[in-house]
Amino acid sequence: MTASWAQSLPRPLAPPRTAILTSADLSFRQRVRDALTGLRWQVREADGGAETLACLDAAPAEAVILDSWLPDLEIGEFIAEFEKLHPGIDLVALGDLAASSRSMRSPRRNEVLFALRHGQEGDEVLGGDEAMNSGSVSCESPSGESANCAPVMPMREIEAQPSAPVRMLAPPVIIATRRQIESENFSGADFAAAPLRSGPSSACRLPEFIGTHPVMLEVSRRIRLVAGHRTSVLVQGPTGSGKELVARALHRLSPRSVRPFVALNCAAIPEALLEAELFGHSRGAFTGAVQGRVGRIEAAHGGTLFLDEIGEMPLACQAKLLRFVESGELQRVGDNELVKVDVRLIAATHRSLARLANEGAFRSDLYFRLSVFLLHTPSLSAHIDDLPRLTAHFLERMSQQSPAKSLSEEAQSRLLGHSWPGNVRELEHVLERAWILAEDRPRIGAAEIEFGEEYVTE
Template sequence: MPLPLPIAKFVSPVAPRIRPRTAILASADASFRQRLQQRLTGLRWQVREAESGAQAWGEAELSTPEAVIIDSWLPDLDVTEFLRDFRGSFPRVDVISSDGATASDGPRSPYRQELLYAMRISQDTDTAAWNTACDLDDTQPVVSANIKKPPATVLPDLMAPIALDTVEPALSAGPVLVPSAPTVRKEPALIERLPELIGNAPCMLEISRRIRLVAPRSTPVLIEGPTGSGKELVAEALHRLSTRSRKPFVAINCAAIPEALLEAELFGHTRGAFTGAVHGRMGRIEAADGGTLFLDEIGEMPLALQSKLLRFVECGELQRVGDNETVKVDVRIIAATHRPLAKHTTEGTFRSDLYYRLAVFLIRTPALGDHPEDLPLLVGHFIEQMGRTQPVKRIDVNAMARLKEHTWPGNVRELEHVLERAAILAGDSVEITADEIDFGMPVN
């Protein structure tokens, strides 16, 4: 009797498990990490975020990343040294800096084009503040025809859309997402403004973008704008987002201190340096050591004192009035003015060499008349602020209409004072009417 044949078992083939692609995002800019993380997640990436170089290194040890996207500035490490050491420990990882560059001796991931595309889209989103106002909200009027769109920042080899034949075969493990050419319209939710700056007009969003870009660095910043447009708020935001935020923020108004005392106020003085100097005193610059020095109305500084400030800006050393010794101080300088300093340099009323050292990065705050669509938002903000110390009031329709008719020569500061005066005039009433809107202008 023949032996029964063994019954063959049918084993269904099991698809090999595909390890998700991993990228590490190393940047101190949380908004940039968030935007890029959203893009890469949509392209089937597993994303690990890091706020510093040390954290990025730790994430790389815990995972096996295909790529590391690293900011060109790190709060804890020198980028050049980090890249050298990182490549030595992780030779198979593709390292790309946030500006799209990478060292030529490093490996190139098969997903490089996809990563660069996601980076470009994320950075395009950050420049969306320069779209027209209608792009943000079709119901809003355009702020001003004078607002010009600056040339877009172009990353190397990133502007052309990805062609089908450039998509690597490695992407076949999952559905291939071939991005289309970017559209002009941007999503409003992705445009972020800083909480200190009230307003969603393109010019206000551009200020937030510039602050986020330059805040982590020690680059000198010059803020230009009309009186009352919020220059000090910009300076405080720069300090808050910087690595110096735990150190002092020292502000001095160069126009509010007499010329004879301004030098001693800035640089300090020794005992007996001048009449009345009974005790030695530390200057404002020295008091800001490790932090930020805000020089408001720098255009009012006398020429003789500008030369002494220039020496400090160049070498970081100061000399107290009446002292022969120099003191080394580490401060980040932010200056502000309502004057056109570039014009004053040609007229000889402001030193051109000092101007070019202060205006390494320029931020302009607009007049309120340049973004009138932000008026309701500003009114709501100031009414809410006043409601913290007194009963909350509301603005009726006629009062708001009167506010919209005003030209606001004093800008946002004038609006704040007008609303405070109106709240006082309204007394116990919960509503501010048009009768309480007093612009403090003389009656003819």
């Protein structure tokens, strides 16, 4: 009696399972998503590695499906970071990109592989089209030997045959397809053979930065890692080392890239006007305020606010900025209404904010709010090996407006012997000055290379 009564009860629905689908290929994502949805998976999509890590920070998932190319991160670096941060999540990577030693496997991996079969329609299949058409998937063991894995059974067949044994695919990495890789650093074959790296490689260099010195590659690596998060970033480095370039790269790689990037140099605005410039003001709030104005923070709603030279901000203004950072609400000067604003905050300074905070010249509570993730831009002398590449870059850019010029060996030696206190910005200005001094000559000599106050009139 009890058993028949229990059998009459409706079966509870299976708990939802979630996968994050990472690919820059929209049509591929759509095919895999449709197949997974039919198998009662919840699918969250990401078009890059940084967005995937942000999705996992927001909510966990049972599996991550990774394409063979990412637009923002080097593939091996992403996998290494993923396995360090999320060892309990199954990673299914196209091609032979995932670590073969990885032991975590979802109990429903068969369903993921079935969805991948549908996502690969029209692509070249490694291991043979016949195997794909027959429902099998080509696998590779850690030793490199190929094996024919069990067919992937659709969910409807599994439900129709509950007693039928379902063989799960073995842990070796799936070899599904290899798309043509559009990258200046890697070909498709390079991706297949690329080892996992613990340190930065030339593949992670961002287009904003010229050169391949390890200190600059590390800057690019950190930018890629944090770009997809809402985390506040503090950029510290000497004047002329490219702090605003870092901020713009963070914005470009973030999910906020379609929204405004608003920059404000805190040292360039008089103290009496800085608060109104940041927070906006209402009409008549102070002498000369003939009409209301939206502040820089509000103008950056949905996007990124870059506060350069944050160390020059007055303490009174720091207190109001701290309130906004903590609550996300601001109050325009002369107005009692609170306005909710969503911005990602990036601050930059050439000074040590930690030392300023210890000396009482900067609020320590604001410092800790701004420096959740710290980025250092190195001086040019720290990556002087990149000077020839930087020089070629600036000369090429100048040649777009006038006939091209090149440097003599003596001029190159003179550049390499300089200490560059003004960093990359100084290099650009020295080359621009030399370009002008060379007049119509196609070659810039050592005589045209002048630094600072070397030229003095009698």
